[in-house]
Amino acid sequence: MIAIAIDDEPKALDIVRVFAEKVPFLDLKTTFQDAFEALDFLRKEHVDLIFLDIKMPDISGLEFLKAVPNPPLVIFTTAYAEHAVQSYEFDAIDYLLKPFAISRFLKACTKAHEVLKVRELAIAEESKRQSVLNRPTPGVAESIFVKNGYEQIRVMLDDILYLEAGGNYVVFVIKSQKIASRMTMNEAEALLPNDRFVRIHRSYIVAKDKIDRFDRYEVYINGQIIPIGANYSHLQLIDK
Structure with missing residues (x-):
């Protein structure tokens, strides 16, 4: 505790x-x-x-x-x-x-x-319960529900740029807005398919297909510079 x-x-x-x-x-x-x-x-x-x-x-x-x-x-x-x-x-x-x-x-x-x-x-x-709720339906674009206060907000996976941890919250940064949800990064990571999202830092998860460019130390997404943690430098950021 x-x-x-x-x-x-x-x-x-x-x-x-x-x-x-x-x-x-x-x-x-x-x-x-x-x-x-x-x-x-x-x-x-x-x-x-x-x-x-x-x-x-x-x-x-x-x-x-x-x-x-x-x-x-x-x-x-x-x-x-x-x-x-x-x-x-x-x-x-x-x-x-x-x-x-x-x-x-x-x-x-x-x-x-x-x-x-x-x-x-x-x-x-x-x-x-969320894992069941967030199972993709055949023929329907994949999405997840993110708890925001007392609401459950549907977020399309294609719209997510990256996730950032802040205190007791995880912020989902999407194309049109930011949604703060009270959860841990491990809980957020479990909601996302690992073939499309990758954790690059204890405080960041990024969408692979939204990466504009990257080097050993940073990832660039939509004009934002996101650090790569020392323990995550071995990860494969793009699909070969």
């Missing part, structure tokens, strides 16, 4: 860091004293859980959550008990009142881990 912690007090972050090292299923990637730096991190990286202080100088934890579209799971860490009721309006997993003990910290983490497993199971079931 990948997590970050946000708190303007260094000592509070130290405590979370020490406690997190004792939880085997928790991977605390980094900590932030600046909530705006954390917001930028969340736009780029996948995170399952945030340990979030409520009372911070520039922006409160509650205001911070409002700025994060589809935020990860949240455990509030604060010294102010009066915020407890309001925190649960944001579907917080738990509320840790400072100073908290390792046993209380572990209980909150375990609760988050269980919720995450239930969500992952639901996503897996949805992925199976």
Whole structure:
């Protein structure tokens, strides 16, 4: 379970860091004293859980959550008990009142881990359903359905230029628009036929027939320069 912690007090972050090292299923990637730096991190990286202080100088934890579209799971860490009721309006997993003990910290983490497993199971079931839904029909141009918010949008495979990972989302870049869907790159890759699409980077999948040119380090599609990851340089980008 990948997590970050946000708190303007260094000592509070130290405590979370020490406690997190004792939880085997928790991977605390980094900590932030600046909530705006954390917001930028969340736009780029996948995170399952945030340990979030409520009372911070520039922006409160509650205001911070409002700025994060589809935020990860949240455990509030604060010294102010009066915020407890309001925190649960944001579907917080738990509320840790400072100073908290390792046993209380572990209980909150375990609760988050269980919720995450239930969500992952639901996503897996949805992925199976999508696999059935996306099976091509003979005589019909191939397409897939991409979840966008509460909608399922049909996307023609011929229209897809490339896919780009961003935080908890994958962006489908097609000819006329961009569609952001909450999924992992592995889930997105499973939706696409591997004879037509190839993953060239941990954050990019490209349509083979949309490649204008390429070299050892980059692929060029519709004026966009897309990097080739070091672990993907051996791949065959065009059919011989």
